[in-house]
Amino acid sequence: MGKTLFDKIWDKHVVAHVENGPTQLYIDRHYCHEVTSPQAFQGLRNRNLKVHRPDKTYCMPDHNIPTLNQSSPIADLISRNQVDTLTKNAAEFGLTHFGLGDPKNGVIHVVGPENGLTLPGMTIVCGDSHTSTHGALGAIAFGIGTSEVEMVLASQCILQTKPKRMRIQINGTLGKDVLSKDIALYIISQLTTGGATGYFVEYAGDAIRDLTMEARLTLCNLSIEMGARGGLVAPDQTTFDYIKGRAYAPKGDAWDAAMAEWKQLYSDEDAVFDKDVVLNAEDIEPMVTYGTNPGMGTGISGSIPTLEEIPESSRLSFLKSLDYMGYKPGEKMLGKPVDYVFLGSCTNGRIEDFRLFASYVKGKKKAENVVAWLVPGSWSVEAQCRKEGLIEILEEAGFQLRQPGCSACLAMNDDKVPAGKYAVSTSNRNFEGRQGPGARTILAGPLVAAAAAVNGCITDPRD
Amino acid sequence: MEKFNTLTSRVVPLPIENVDTDQIIPARFLKATSKEGFGDNLFRDWRYDKNDAPISSFILNDSTYSGSILVAGKNFGSGSSREHAAWAIAGYGFRVVVSSFFADIFKNNALNNGVLPVVVSETFLAEVFETVKNDPQATLTVDLENQRITNNARAASESFEINAYKKNCLLNGFDDIDFLLSNKDKIEAWEKQHG
Ligand code: SF4
Numbered sequence: 001m002g003k004t005l006f007d008k009i010w011d012k013h014v015v016a017h018v019e020n021g022p023t024q025l026y027i028d029r030h031y032c033h034e035v036t037s038p039q040a041f042q043g044l045r046n047r048n049l050k051v052h053r054p055d056k057t058y059c060m061p062d063h064n065i066p067t068l069n070q071s072s073p074i075a076d077l078i079s080r081n082q083v084d085t086l087t088k089n090a091a092e093f094g095l096t097h098f099g100l101g102d103p104k105n106g107v108i109h110v111v112g113p114e115n116g117l118t119l120p121g122m123t124i125v126c127g128d129s130h131t132s133t134h135g136a137l138g139a140i141a142f143g144i145g146t147s148e149v150e151m152v153l154a155s156q157c158i159l160q161t162k163p164k165r166m167r168i169q170i171n172g173t174l175g176k177d178v179l180s181k182d183i184a185l186y187i188i189s190q191l192t193t194g195g196a197t198g199y200f201v202e203y204a205g206d207a208i209r210d211l212t213m214e215a216r217l218t219l220c221n222l223s224i225e226m227g228a229r230g231g232l233v234a235p236d237q238t239t240f241d242y243i244k245g246r247a248y249a250p251k252g253d254a255w256d257a258a259m260a261e262w263k264q265l266y267s268d269e270d271a272v273f274d275k276d277v278v279l280n281a282e283d284i285e286p287m288v289t290y291g292t293n294p295g296m297g298t299g300i301s302g303s304i305p306t307l308e309e310i311p312e313s314s315r316l317s318f319l320k321s322l323d324y325m326g327y328k329p330g331e332k333m334l335g336k337p338v339d340y341v342f343l344g345s346c347t348n349g350r351i352e353d354f355r356l357f358a359s360y361v362k363g364k365k366k367a368e369n370v371v372a373w374l375v376p377g378s379w380s381v382e383a384q385c386r387k388e389g390l391i392e393i394l395e396e397a398g399f400q401l402r403q404p405g406c407s408a409c410l411a412m413n414d415d416k417v418p419a420g421k422y423a424v425s426t427s428n429r430n431f432e433g434r435q436g437p438g439a440r441t442i443l444a445g446p447l448v449a450a451a452a453a454v455n456g457c458i459t460d461p462r463d
Numbered sequence: 464m465e466k467f468n469t470l471t472s473r474v475v476p477l478p479i480e481n482v483d484t485d486q487i488i489p490a491r492f493l494k495a496t497s498k499e500g501f502g503d504n505l506f507r508d509w510r511y512d513k514n515d516a517p518i519s520s521f522i523l524n525d526s527t528y529s530g531s532i533l534v535a536g537k538n539f540g541s542g543s544s545r546e547h548a549a550w551a552i553a554g555y556g557f558r559v560v561v562s563s564f565f566a567d568i569f570k571n572n573a574l575n576n577g578v579l580p581v582v583v584s585e586t587f588l589a590e591v592f593e594t595v596k597n598d599p600q601a602t603l604t605v606d607l608e609n610q611r612i613t614n615n616a617r618a619a620s621e622s623f624e625i626n627a628y629k630k631n632c633l634l635n636g637f638d639d640i641d642f643l644l645s646n647k648d649k650i651e652a653w654e655k656q657h658g
Contacts, residue, residue: 015653016646021628024646026653036545038496047640052650064494078494085496129544129568143568145546147575147639155643157650161626163567193481194538197567227541229567293481293541313585317480317536410490419513431485431542433508 002268022159028122032059034086036127040150041089060098067402106378109133109346116246120235132223135232136216142230164274169205172281180215181445184222185287189297197227207281213242225294289443291321340423341453345409348426349377360450366398367456375407424452466636471604473530483542502554540569
């Protein structure tokens, strides 16, 4: 029987099997940020341990950092302490660190791929659930907790129970202005947020093949929101073209050797998945969420479900969620007022997202009542916006770029949406309070965000 | 890590589905560099209003209920990988979380901090909520060695799953790093083979 892509990568990285227990898996790349690592480094110190392979870990602060005046010391002293702690830990343990002010700094899941640090066939972990992003290049990438960060630092290994394999095929061609963010929100609305729990997902089908590399990153990023351990796409010419020439990508003979290996990375014809899901690209329209988890989504022309459409046991949670959002069952989403717009995060903070946003707002004006935060995912995205003249287009329309970081995606810095306000956000979580206490989040792609920013309400970008 | 064997305790019921990690511990409380103190902010925004006054209707503020077993609706712990969620639950004093479904990363994080996630059937879960509603003094017994959970008021019991390795870790208070470090020769052999 053939092997799935997941199995090929997994099997190669098995160091040992624990009897009646998990697998000890070797990790090729470890990313580290300031929030989930301090206790892990302290753990090493307590046990008097060194980092086993300092060459395989890359550190950078992203969660806490301000998106204005990054060259001044961080005003919030607790945040500053956490960011400084990462700097000190990286120095003490001999790790590469892209600190504040470094041109390579940015949100880890944007920085890794754009520097060629994330490569096909790798096992990749980070103390962050959206590590699933890196699967877009054909890697097994997943988020881990802080105890596991400590394990990887100490041994370059992790103990994992092998997940089941699911294939999600999207066949057909996407409609106009339907983006990979919409595919992801559509899948989650179909599967629910726990629908892929226990699985690792491979995305396949023509609609996925047709996606650019950055669009695939957005899709894999959201795998965790359907409960999956991670998601991946088999590498192809799109992948290879994207990687070639990036800072840490293999060069010369090493490139040829890598290509020979990468070309073997696909699921065999006769590979069997534990679960197969087949969906149609034509059924997908631009999506928005109306509730407080990413599975509570609808096509933009659709409505919030009525109470009768919700299973009885879930009604209490459904109503609690709508109550938080200030919505009622059965209401239409088009025309709902919007106060804030956030373009950014590891989901939609890449150059293609800024191009899309700029293409919509070009020649239009930002709605007066909307506060817009446009936050590039990294300094390299910022530089590219500058180079392509996007900044002028955005400024002309009344928008300014802020400095890179996680920003309003989780509101650990000052970018907090006030209580009761509505934010259309290109990030990945609409949980209660995610963007600030009491903030109400509507998840969407960059085009829906642009349309909301210009019109001050939920608007179909295709109109 | 603290050992776990058998626990009989009253329970705190939270019959809400999809309790995500941002509810368990909101992001603005993740700035600490140690593992201490997270229990104070467990369920912060459900527990306190914006002036930091306790919200009396929330279960943790209702003295009718207490105990070291948290019982929650299905899909508990979805969202972020933040282990702070497990530290908050452990820090508050819970040793067991019971639900009909857990998010993957949360489950691992809990186990790595000596908190036992127990998956029960929907029926068992509904009965526990019912029992505790009728009698807040009612207790559950969780027996790790025999992998059984019992709703004592009804003498209803169910077995639960846990992999043998993790069970052994919890029973003996071992953690994964001890294990991995004892395997160093295998790690080096793998590295030699794969360059
Ligand atoms: S952008 Fe948001 S989801 Fe991505 S790493 Fe930062 S906080 Fe997490």
